[in-house]
Amino acid sequence: MQKISTCLWFDGNAEEAVHFYMSIFKNSKIESIMYYGKAGPGEEGTVLSMTFQLDGQQLMALNGGPQYKFTPAISFFVSCESQQEVDELWEKLCEGGEKGRCAWLTDKYGVSWQIVPTALGDMLQDKDAEKAAKVMRAMLEMDKIDIEILKQAYAG
Known part of the structure; x- marks a missing residue:
């Protein structure tokens, strides 16, 4: 595991983006997926975050909402x-x-x-x-x- 990695803030489409990037870069994989629970703030059972690799580089994708672009x-x-x-x-x-x-x-x-x-x-x-x-x-x-x-x- 890398000590420092990049977190990308998405507005509900983190999972789609991760799969898109993984289709482009070799040596890519999903390491873990976290889901929103009953406490929210997202809809229970939807993806909160994904840790993944693109060509061996670890990244995180977060479904954080529309606040940031x-x-x-x-x-x-x-x-x-x-x-x-x-x-x-x-x-x-x-x-x-x-x-x-x-x-x-x-x-x-x-x-x-x-x-x-x-x-x-x-x-x-x-x-x-x-x-x-x-x-x-x-x-x-x-x-x-x-x-x-x-x-x-x-x-x-």
Whole structure:
């Protein structure tokens, strides 16, 4: 068990969201489910919270109600090793959500994600400042990150 994990506050659809995320990320599982009892405040027998893993990362989903909403101030940063992985995660997480700029998207539950190829970080940290600047300029023009375009900017 992780000492620190993220808790996501949902408005009655935590279980649906957990199953959606688990369908996208490998190495995922539900660890535990807690239900509201007679004391409430939710309807007895409905999901209060779920502890789960996405690709080995422990998270919690809470059906807390409509008081709080997700914002892009907190996002999940997903490191991808290939364009295929970027494409797959981007398309699945965007389904019903909203595409953003520079690797950002908001899924259909309002959760923000950054789908980033590891190659981007490598190029941005290059000792050649001009190469890194070219990559940055290319990235700033993108929604979903395209590794081949980054490579062209890097080489150019």
